[in-house]
Structures are given as structure tokens and as C-alpha cells.
Amino acid sequence: MSRILIVEDDVVLARALKNWLERERLQVTCAITAANARRIIANEEVDMILSDLRLPDGDGIELLEWMKKNKCRIPLIIMTQHAEVSSAIRAMKAGAEDYLPKPIHPETLYPKLNDVLLRTRKTKRKQTDILQRVSPPIREVERRARLVAVTDMSVLIRGENGSGKELVADLIHRTSARDDKPFVPVDCGAIPKELSAAEFFGYVKGAFTGAVTDKTGVFHAADGGTLFLDEVGNLPYEVQTNLLRVLQERRYRPIGGRREYACDVRIVAATNENIERAIAEGHFREDLYHRLNEFTIELPPLRECADDILPLAEFFLTQFCEKNHRRITGFTPSAVKRLKNYRWPGNVRELRNTVRSAALLSMTGTIDETDLDLPSTRGMESYALKVEQEERTRIVKALKAAKYNKALAAELLRISRPTLYEKMKKYGINTEK
Numbered sequence: 429m430s431r432i433l434i435v436e437d438d439v440v441l442a443r444a445l446k447n448w449l450e451r452e453r454l455q456v457t458c459a460i461t462a463a464n465a466r467r468i469i470a471n472e473e474v475d476m477i478l479s480d481l482r483l484p485d486g487d488g489i490e491l492l493e494w495m496k497k498n499k500c501r502i503p504l505i506i507m508t509q510h511a512e513v514s515s516a517i518r519a520m521k522a523g524a525e526d527y528l529p530k531p532i533h534p535e536t537l538y539p540k541l542n543d544v545l546l547r548t549r550k551t552k553r554k555q556t557d558i559l560q561r562v563s564p565p566i567r568e569v570e571r572r573a574r575l576v577a578v579t580d581m582s583v584l585i586r587g588e589n590g591s592g593k594e595l596v597a598d599l600i601h602r603t604s605a606r607d608d609k610p611f612v613p614v615d616c617g618a619i620p621k622e623l624s625a626a627e628f629f630g631y632v633k634g635a636f637t638g639a640v641t642d643k644t645g646v647f648h649a650a651d652g653g654t655l656f657l658d659e660v661g662n663l664p665y666e667v668q669t670n671l672l673r674v675l676q677e678r679r680y681r682p683i684g685g686r687r688e689y690a691c692d693v694r695i696v697a698a699t700n701e702n703i704e705r706a707i708a709e710g711h712f713r714e715d716l717y718h719r720l721n722e723f724t725i726e727l728p729p730l731r732e733c734a735d736d737i738l739p740l741a742e743f744f745l746t747q748f749c750e751k752n753h754r755r756i757t758g759f760t761p762s763a764v765k766r767l768k769n770y771r772w773p774g775n776v777r778e779l780r781n782t783v784r785s786a787a788l789l790s791m792t793g794t795i796d797e798t799d800l801d802l803p804s805t806r807g808m809e810s811y812a813l814k815v816e817q818e819e820r821t822r823i824v825k826a827l828k829a830a831k832y833n834k835a836l837a838a839e840l841l842r843i844s845r846p847t848l849y850e851k852m853k854k855y856g857i858n859t860e861k
């Protein structure tokens with residue numbers, strides 16, 4: 429139930445508002461003064477505030493300013509006499525959601541209130557959960573993300589393509605003390621090798637052919653905030669060296685520039701590769717790896733989070749319908765079964781795309797199994813086989829790199845020694861000569 433705080437010194441109006449809102453199944457608390465309101469905001473859960481512009485000990489604008497200073501992001505609607513409309517507009521500039529001229533009528537109040545509450549619920553969910561996901565493995569991911577968020581440690585998020593690594597990075601940023609500063613994602617795999625350094629550190633005019641003006645890099649853009657290095661395993665070796673130096677010295681210099689800049693940036697990196705193998709093969713600097721990996725979060729593939737499939741599918745369906753003005757009520761039982769049994773090699777991204785195209789194809793108002801454009805079971809079997817072959821190759825390579833020392837190979841593969849033995853047995857890998 430949403431909780432509303434009414435700040436109004438006209439007790440008759442306050443009581444009338446309270447009665448109307450309680451009839452709408454909202455929970456209401458009243459405050460007569462700004463001081464009283466501040467105490468309630470500081471100590472109780474409040475979803476929305478309806479405040480008179482003039483209060484016995486101040487006004488609604490001061491209340492807004494106090495909230496801003498104390499990082500209380502509760503939407504506030506100002507109530508005002510007609511004569512005060514210009515100050516109400518001032519209040520809106522100070523961050524009020526809207527204003528309501530007095531006398532207040534339920535028919536003008538409810539639509540505004542509903543609109544704001546709906547929006548708050550959406551952002552609130554965004555701020556608190558890894559969207560739509562409830563499965564125990566994701567709860568554990570969320571717990572680890574929240575624990576590390578309050579520190580300034582570098583975090584390495586590992587997980588398959590499309591599993592939602594950027595959302596976890598975003599959660600770390602939003603729950604950290606840096607949340608009012610930028611979150612800057614960089615796809616390290618998408619930057620051409622020769623432009624990487626310029627992209628990270630910027631350049632000064634004339635530094636190279638084509639540098640016609642000064643340009644800042646992502647370290648500047650993320651100043652005070654979080655830099656999210658997606659696909660970090662794809663960073664060119666030279667840029668790895670530069671990056672390591674910047675992270676150690678906490679200073680950087682744009683290409684061709686003389687001046688050095690202080691760098692106050694928290695690094696969250698992500699990879700879908702076996703970075704230990706890249707180290708063993710000499711493609712990734714081990715010292716940089718340790719610098720980035722002060723804390724690890726393993727994001728499980730969607731197939732290991734069965735409880736998330738349906739809530740996510742429903743979310744993507746609602747999102748599609750809202751955006752495209754379609755009316756589709758849900759999934760047939762056979763579609764649900766198919767969604768749950770599929771292996772989702774492309775993870776959440778594949779699920780989202782599948783639901784969207786199924787919603788587009790559906791002619792019946794529900795999504796049936798036949799609307800889901802998923803590979804046949806035979807395809808799934810060959811996919812499983814391919815995954816197993818890849819895993820076998822990885823194990824053999826790690827064993828060779830570790831000179832057949834199984835403890836070291838297990839470490840390189842980031843699995844336990846018993847799991848390594850189990851997998852060697854499964855794949856018939858024999859290291860005894």
C-alpha cells in the first residue's frame with residue numbers, strides 16, 4: 429500500500445484529503461508544520477508528499493530544498509491558492525512534481541497522484557532490485573553486489589553474453605556513494621585498437637592526424653563515478669599497460685598533452701571469457717587482472733535461474749505491449765513449458781528478443797508455443813554437445829598450461845579440484861602417461 433504524507437495546516441482540508449485518500453486504499457499520515465514533516469520523512473517510509481505551499485514555520489520550497497540536501501527523493505506535489513501560482517512554479521523548478529490549485533477536488537487530485545505513484549513504483553523497483561529476478565542464484569548476486577557497492581573495490585563480473593552483467597554493474601553504481609555521479613559504460617570489444625587510448629584518456633589538438641580539437645576521454649566523463657569496462661578481455665595489450673598505470677597512479681594524461689589529471693573513478697569490469705586462459709596464453713596482463721579483480725561476481729546463465737524465466741518473459745511482454753499498443757494477455761501453458769525447458773544460450777537478451785517477436789507474431793491475444801521462434805530440440809542437443817566439446821578443449825588447454833598440475837589447472841579454470849577430476853572422468857581425459 430502506498431504511503432502519502434499530507435503537510436497542511438488547514439486541518440479541515442487535511443482531514444478531507446485523508447478521508448478521500450484512505451478510501452482509495454492509500455495509507456495517510458498528516459503533518460501540520462514543516463518541522464513535523466521533516467521528522468516523519470526522516471523516520472518513516474513515505475512514497476509521496478502533498479504539501480501546502482505556505483506552512484506555519486516555512487514553506488514547501490524549503491521542504492524540497494531540505495529533502496534535496498538530505499538525498500530524499502520522494503515526489504512532492506504542491507497545493508496552492510490561485511494567487512500563489514507564480515511561487516508554485518518556483519516550487520516546480522526546485523523539484524516539485526506538480527502543483528494543484530485550491531480548492532482541491534478528488535477528480536483533479538487522483539489522476540495526478542496515480543500518475544506520480546506509478547512512476548515512483550517503477551523507479552523504486554529499478555533502484556532496489558535486479559529487475560524482475562527472484563531466483564536464489566540472482567538473490568546471491570544481488571547480495572554480493574550490494575556488499576561490495578559501499579566499498580571502492582574494483583569488481584570483475586563474469587558471465588555469459590546477455591546474462592545481464594551491465595545491470596549488475598549499474599546496481600553496484602546506484603547503491604554506491606557515487607550514485608549522483610556518472611555511470612559510464614565502455615564496450616572494450618567495440619573500440620578499434622588504434623583508437624582505444626584516445627577513447628580512454630582523450631587527446632589534445634594536433635596530437636595526431638585528425639585531432640583537430642581537444643577531446644576528453646571516458647576517464648574524464650566518469651570523473652567521481654563508475655567506469656564500466658564491458659568485454660574487458662578484448663582490450664589491446666598496450667591499452668592494458670596504460671590502464672594499469674592509471675589505476676596504480678590514479679592520474680592520467682591525454683594523448684599529446686603535458687598536463688596530468690587526477691583520476692577518481694571506480695572500475696567495474698565484465699567478461700564472458702576465461703580470462704585466466706587469456707593470461708596463460710599471454711593476451712591479458714596478469715597484474716591488470718589482479719587490479720580489476722579485487723572482488724568477483726559470477727552471474728549465472730539464465731538456464732540456471734529457472735525461477736526468473738517467466739517473470740522476465742512477462743515483463744518483456746508487458747513492455748512490448750505498452751510500447752506498441754498491443755493487447756496480449758499472456759502465455760499459453762505449452763508456451764510456458766517451452767520457455768522453461770529451453771536452454772537460452774543467449775540468456776536474458778535472447779529471451780527478450782524471443783518474447784518481442786512472438787508478441788509481434790501472435791494473432792490470438794496470447795502467445796502460444798508456435799509463436800515462439802526457438803530452435804528445435806534437435807538443435808538444442810547439438811548445442812549441448814558443442815558446449816561440452818568446448819569445455820573439454822578448455823580443460824585440456826588448462827592442464828597443458830599448468831604442466832598437468834591439477835590444483836593449478838583447477839585454479840585456472842576457476843573450478844574446485846574435485847570438479848576438475850569429475851569433469852576429466854566425464855570427458856575421458858587421462859593425464860597419466
Ligand SMILES: Nc1ncnc2c1ncn2[C@@H]1O[C@H](COP(=O)(O)OP(=O)(O)OP(=O)(O)O)[C@@H](O)[C@H]1O
Nearest residue numbers: 558559560561588589590591592593594595776777
Ligand atoms: N533483469 C533484467 N530485467 C530486464 N532486462 C534485463 C535484465 N537482465 C538483462 N536484461 C536485458 O537483457 C539485455 C542484455 O543485458 P546486459 O547487456 O546487461 O547483458 P551482458 O551480460 O552485459 O551482455 P554482453 O556480455 O553481451 O555485453 C539488455 O537489453 C538488458 O536490458
